[in-house]
Amino acid sequence: MPARWHALRPHPEQRRLWTEAKRFAVVPAGRRSGKTEIAKRRLVCGLPAKKPWSDPRYFAAAPTREQAKRVYWNDIKALVPGKWVKKVYESDLCVTTKYKSELWVLGMDRPERIEGTPWDGGVLDEYANMKPNAWTENIRPALADRAGWCWFVGVPEGLNHYKDLADYAGSGSDADWGLYRWNSSGILPAAEIEAARRVMDPRTFRQEFEASFEGSTGRAYYAYNSKRHEDSSISVNKRLKLFVCCDFNVGLSVWEVVQADKGRVQVVDEIALRDTNTLEMGRLVLSKYGSHTEGIAVYGDSAGMNRSTAGKSDYAILYELGLRDQRIGRANPPVRDRVNSVNALLENADGEARLFHHPRCAHLKKDLETVEWLSNGGLDKSNSERTHATDALGYFVEREYPLRIDRPDPGMRFYK
Ligand SMILES: Nc1ncnc2c1ncn2[C@@H]1O[C@H](COP(=O)(O)OP(=O)(O)OP(=O)(O)O)[C@@H](O)[C@H]1O
Ligand SMILES: [Mg+2]
Known part of the structure; x- marks a missing residue:
């Protein structure tokens, strides 16, 4: 042979x-x-x-x-x-x-x-x-x-x-x-399994490494518990960059302001406005944080690249305002991956939490507590107030903390 x-x-x-x-x-x-x-x-x-x-x-x-x-x-x-x-x-x-x-x-x-x-x-x-x-x-x-x-x-x-x-x-x-x-x-090898445990939420870990058929019904962010993840001592750290996570919407717009220090991710603020537009949201970000010396990077929905308000894409509007560090994927990740990556920061398979938010992030808290899966595999969006905060945060988390471990073909999504 x-x-x-x-x-x-x-x-x-x-x-x-x-x-x-x-x-x-x-x-x-x-x-x-x-x-x-x-x-x-x-x-x-x-x-x-x-x-x-x-x-x-x-x-x-x-x-x-x-x-x-x-x-x-x-x-x-x-x-x-x-x-x-x-x-x-x-x-x-x-x-x-x-x-x-x-x-x-x-x-x-x-x-x-x-x-x-x-x-x-x-x-x-x-x-x-x-x-x-x-x-x-x-x-x-x-x-x-x-x-x-x-x-x-x-x-x-x-x-x-x-x-x-x-x-x-x-x-x-x-x-x-x-x-x-x-x-x-x-x-x-055991070292590979341990690496996966650290980056995956328990349910995803069981599915991927123990071939378990895991349902995704009920709460999408099942790993969230306000007693554990809400922290009123969180404040802006002047020595760290600010990440603004955007979800563009008509009706309610909710953006999350995040900082990351080593493995710990803190949601420091939430900006929520009704019946607004990208220009107004961007201006509000700058009025609050424009003087942050470490700078601001923007994350968000890749659909905002194409869709336009007054002939310009959402990101072009933010760029012109001076928010030029934009870290947007060419396509959005599958919803499941995005939700799982947030769950993995809330709790990895070792039981460790790495994502916390200030109580002022009220929409985020509500989303984490209440957003549910539908039986068709999507998120329940029937309440027009829900999912904007977690969607926005999820674009950042999936990009910076994806559910991948080192593998021979780094271009590949880990579990496909
Ligand atoms: N019984 C075994 N003992 C030791 N190594 C094995 C055994 N079976 C497969 N391997 C090795 O493990 C590696 C992964 O194998 P393979 O690609 O078949 O895995 P897979 O389960 O299909 O992975 P994926 O989930 O990425 O599709 C290969 O290098 C293969 O040679
Ligand atoms: Mg295979």
């Missing part, structure tokens, strides 16, 4: 997955815990298998083609022994073998590549991020003719279709199905 087949540390649950050889295997396991690696090996090992038809076909699929290519393609080529290979189709991401079998790397952003042709088996990686109906509508029918097998691999993502499938596989009611789960701690 090629050198790429380095020995893996034995893991009982991985071994069970391999030896039980169920037709359908649901594999929710922790981050960086060898899910994809074992799936790659399973696919490659199947290539020489003799079938009653002349062209056994297998797939390695991820939510997008770009992701599938990045995660699978080079490794597949390195794992398939050279003497098995008939031809490598770089542009199609397909390897054909002397056994007449084919292995395709596919993105489920184009499910039609799976539909319409029969398959002998395949892997759906990061299944929780695929469309909920992809399995029943596109994939399951394509496996019917040849009694094909399928592995569903990935980290859980809330209580979505992946959980339903895991529940079914784990119920024991269907002998074709098996459920296999393991924690990251079985594979990842």
Whole structure:
């Protein structure tokens, strides 16, 4: 076998997955815990298998083609022994073998590549991020003719279709199905797990590293407790920069003023005005803090780049007022990431709090105490007063304290 087949540390649950050889295997396991690696090996090992038809076909699929290519393609080529290979189709991401079998790397952003042709088996990686109906509508029918097998691999993502499938596989009611789960701690070095514990809230940590299906219903900022996070002794520190966190709105506008000292984040003030505009809000910031010698940096909603009031974007207006240090992402992070990053500062998986606010930040407190998740995965915005303060703060927190730990590909969102 090629050198790429380095020995893996034995893991009982991985071994069970391999030896039980169920037709359908649901594999929710922790981050960086060898899910994809074992799936790659399973696919490659199947290539020489003799079938009653002349062209056994297998797939390695991820939510997008770009992701599938990045995660699978080079490794597949390195794992398939050279003497098995008939031809490598770089542009199609397909390897054909002397056994007449084919292995395709596919993105489920184009499910039609799976539909319409029969398959002998395949892997759906990061299944929780695929469309909920992809399995029943596109994939399951394509496996019917040849009694094909399928592995569903990935980290859980809330209580979505992946959980339903895991529940079914784990119920024991269907002998074709098996459920296999393991924690990251079985594979990842302890230091990596500890680094994640420090930056993640407990719920996200359980989801990502213990493959737990965590609901996000009820309070969004569940880690908040005013007794713990409200601090009337907070005041502006003249030696630290001020961060103004903006959320642009018609109706009520709420901006938060924040300082950060090492790992501790303090919300020192809140500026809230009704029926106002960006110009007026910016002027108010400057009248209160324009003389702050360490300067002011602006954070906020990336939508404020495009939307315009009187022909200028919100950030252009602030720039012209002199608020020129603007730290705005090109696109907003997913809401879930933003909320989780705030929760992680409120309490990390070690139980430590790193975010505090002054009692004068009344909207912030109200948001932290009352904002709820909707069942569709978004935040409840039915009360027009709510979420502005936490949205504003969240843009800053997600940017400066993201839920990422060092990993080989630093450009990647940690848990995708
Ligand atoms: N049983 C094992 N023992 C030791 N190392 C392993 C084992 N399985 C996988 N690895 C190694 O762990 C690393 C991560 O593997 P892999 O990419 O398969 O993880 P993953 O669970 O798919 O991660 P992600 O959550 O990022 O998708 C790889 O370098 C792989 O070689
Ligand atoms: Mg993976």
